Amino acid sequence: MTTSNNIVFFGTPEFAAGILQHLLDEGFPVRGVVTAPDRPAGRGRRLQAPPVKVLAVREGLPFLQPEKLKDPRFLAALEEWKPTLQVVVAFRMLPREVWSLPPLGTINLHASLLPQYRGAAPIQHALLHGEKVTGVTTFFIDDQIDTGKIILRKEVPITPNDNAGTLTEKLLHEGAALTAATIRQIFAGEAKAVEQTLPEGEILRPAPKIRSEDLMIDWSASAGEIHNRIRAFSPHPGARTYVLDRNGKKLMLKIYAAIPRQEEHSLPVPSFVSDGKTFLDIAIRNGFLRLQEVQIEGRKKMKAEEFLRGTDPQGLTFAV
Numbered sequence: 303m304t305t306s307n308n309i310v311f312f313g314t315p316e317f318a319a320g321i322l323q324h325l326l327d328e329g330f331p332v333r334g335v336v337t338a339p340d341r342p343a344g345r346g347r348r349l350q351a352p353p354v355k356v357l358a359v360r361e362g363l364p365f366l367q368p369e370k371l372k373d374p375r376f377l378a379a380l381e382e383w384k385p386t387l388q389v390v391v392a393f394r395m396l397p398r399e400v401w402s403l404p405p406l407g408t409i410n411l412h413a414s415l416l417p418q419y420r421g422a423a424p425i426q427h428a429l430l431h432g433e434k435v436t437g438v439t440t441f442f443i444d445d446q447i448d449t450g451k452i453i454l455r456k457e458v459p460i461t462p463n464d465n466a467g468t469l470t471e472k473l474l475h476e477g478a479a480l481t482a483a484t485i486r487q488i489f490a491g492e493a494k495a496v497e498q499t500l501p502e503g504e505i506l507r508p509a510p511k512i513r514s515e516d517l518m519i520d521w522s523a524s525a526g527e528i529h530n531r532i533r534a535f536s537p538h539p540g541a542r543t544y545v546l547d548r549n550g551k552k553l554m555l556k557i558y559a560a561i562p563r564q565e566e567h568s569l570p571v572p573s574f575v576s577d578g579k580t581f582l583d584i585a586i587r588n589g590f591l592r593l594q595e596v597q598i599e600g601r602k603k604m605k606a607e608e609f610l611r612g613t614d615p616q617g618l619t620f621a622v
Contacts, residue, residue: 307489308333310385310404311354317474318391319353321411324478325389326361330485333383335365336393371397387488389481390443401443406488408443411481413473414509415439415455417498420448421509425466425473429534430516431507432526435459436469438477440484442495451495453484465536465559519543521572521622525562525589532557540597543572544621552621558603559594562586572622574615582606582615 309332311322325332335358343350351359358365364383368376377399388408390396401408414424415437421427428436437457444450456476460469487493500506512535519528519541532541540556547553569575569585576582583590597603598613 307331307386307406308384309485310334310336310380310383310388311391312336312388312393312396313354313391314338314352315392316353317413317470317477318393319357320474321389321391321478321481322354322357325482325485328482330482332363333385335363336380337365337367338393339367339369371400387485389485391477391481395447396443398445409440409453409481409484409488410443410448410450411477411484412439412441412448413470413477415457416441416448416452417500418504418507419509422511424509425469426512426534427507427509428460429464429466429469430530432530433460436473438473438480440480441498449498452498453487453493453495454480456480465533467537517542519557521584521620522587525564525586525591528586528591529560529562532560536595545598545618546621548617553599555599556597556603557593558596560584561592561594562589563592564589572620574618576610576615578614578616579610580607582610 309325309330311325311332313319313322314337322332322335335354337354337358338352340349340351340355342348355365355367366376366379370376371394380400380403385404387406388401388404390408390410396408412424413436414420414428416439419427419436424436435457437455439455440453441448441450442453458472458476484493517535517539519531521528521543535541536558540558542554542556545553545555567585567590571585571587573585574582575585575590582593584593593606595603595605596609598609601612
């Protein structure tokens with residue numbers, strides 16, 4: 303890789319750190335890293351460094367953590383790195399002063415097949431909508447969010463057993479290779495960027511930031527819709543509902559894994575069905591949902607069988 307090119311990498315979470323690690327392993331000339339400031343986290347609310355910063359420190363890369371991307375001090379420090387190309391993965395929107403700086407432009411890796419699922423949570427929204435295929439896309443950043451010209455795309459299948467965690471791993475693997483291929487094309491002067499277009503007949507689906515209400519399970523929905531919501535928010539932060547214990551105390555119940563089953567019944571919806579030992583089902587509109595991994599407020603995440611050893615489901619009712 304020629305040393306006349308300098309890459310500045312922008313990113314914050316684990317997904318971005320995985321892409322950065324691949325670029326470093328491939329020998330790309332990463333001059334420095336821009337990531338989010340340290341934030342309080344955990345029960346003790348201690349300052350915690352974002353994953354991209356942790357990687358930068360480990361690899362001896364210089365890094366910047368600006369609060370404001372138009373801060374003159376940040377812009378001056380960025381210019382000192384003299385980037386020829388900037389690579390953005392899971393970072394906030396860049397102002398023109400930043401993305402227009404490098405002579406070769408600024409590219410973004412997005413975890414969807416653009417123009418579908420533009421926004422902060424493409425993986426979760428693809429699962430919520432029951433998509434069978436998603437993918438990764440590289441594009442040149444412009445003034446709007448996720449609207450720039452596409453360089454490369456790669457489709458990734460979604461299996462019925464995928465959740466946000468497993469799908470993220472798939473997209474990370476493919477996204478790392480796609481980002482590397484994109485950079486090579488740009489450095490070689492071979493990149494051909496095209497405008498984003500929506501295939502005829504498709505409805506444009508956005509992927510906005512997940513809100514707390516998006517995590518709540520609607521028990522009047524179909525088995526497939528409920529299952530998709532559980533998949534979309536597993537292993538974190540968990541699709542959820544509220545139950546009442548024998549004393550009428552309201553508790554949050556998070557569901558991380560479940561198997562839907564279509565079957566006619568006349569039970570109240572929703573209601574628990576269990577033998578108290580080996581299985582825990584919820585009666586839903588067109589069948590049952592067999593719970594596999596749950597967490598009730600005040601206890602750890604556990605398998606349904608373990609949950610039953612400490613909780614009598616007959617003492618729980620849904621707070622709906």
